[in-house]
Amino acid sequence: MPDQQPTVARTLLKKGQPETDTWALSRDSEALPEQRPAIVPLALWLDAKEDSGLAPWLPSDTALDSELAKELASAPRIAIDFPAFTDGRGYTLARMLRERFGYQGEIRAIGDVLVDQLYYMSRCGFDALALRDDQLLEDAQRALGAFSVSYQPGVDTKEALFERRLREGNHS
Template structure:
């Protein structure tokens, strides 16, 4: 994907979405992610294959459903169907802060420059930008704000409890 950012860098996307387990399709090699429904149906078969593995959640899915499998997953894909729908922000925070997920959390769908800073604060570190977004310009979003007040996935303490930075 040309509009992919991971860990604040434009990168080639090595992951392939996969669906089709219900029609008997064989599993491809390489790094794949599957929708939650297919994960639930074929979990053991998916875990037995070689290659990295991820699960895609709709913004209506409870991330607690996969909490016991997080140590075996390398990627969680979260859906942002439209800019005004922020449920995936909460999913990301739950995955990072409550369940301690260490792998990639990727935002897909209506992912815009204006959201990247806030997505990062919630623990998202992979971004499939909407097709009309410029990845090089979008990288600037991560540095547009220099001070945060609240604790979040990227900052444990509120501003009043942080050690002053030396100049």
């Protein structure tokens, strides 16, 4: 793989608000970047996780088990890569990190991240979203607030809409 220089995401939304991204993203699987802080491939992070200036990114096909989750628990943030907007495996990884393994740090979506996905990503546990370069920040913020009610349970709402209505006694 050719040496790829680390890049800083141009547009980052954190908990729905724009934020300057100070974390470089390195996709070089052979060597750690000199720049810190940096998000690096999982294998490199596992070899150097004592370096507090590093955080891992997970490919969408990561087999997330309890052993790996224990390793990731010490990471200040975990990035999950979307190699294509049609690849939904990253949603599952985020939900597993939050719900099954109780991860409390930042979970960041990277890669082919489109405005149309943001609301659903936030429902699955992503709290930082690094948009693809051609996506507009204004559109992204609007998309995050597009729905006022969710029918299905998610990381943000544990009950389905019908369960909330039954509990509240609202049967309409």
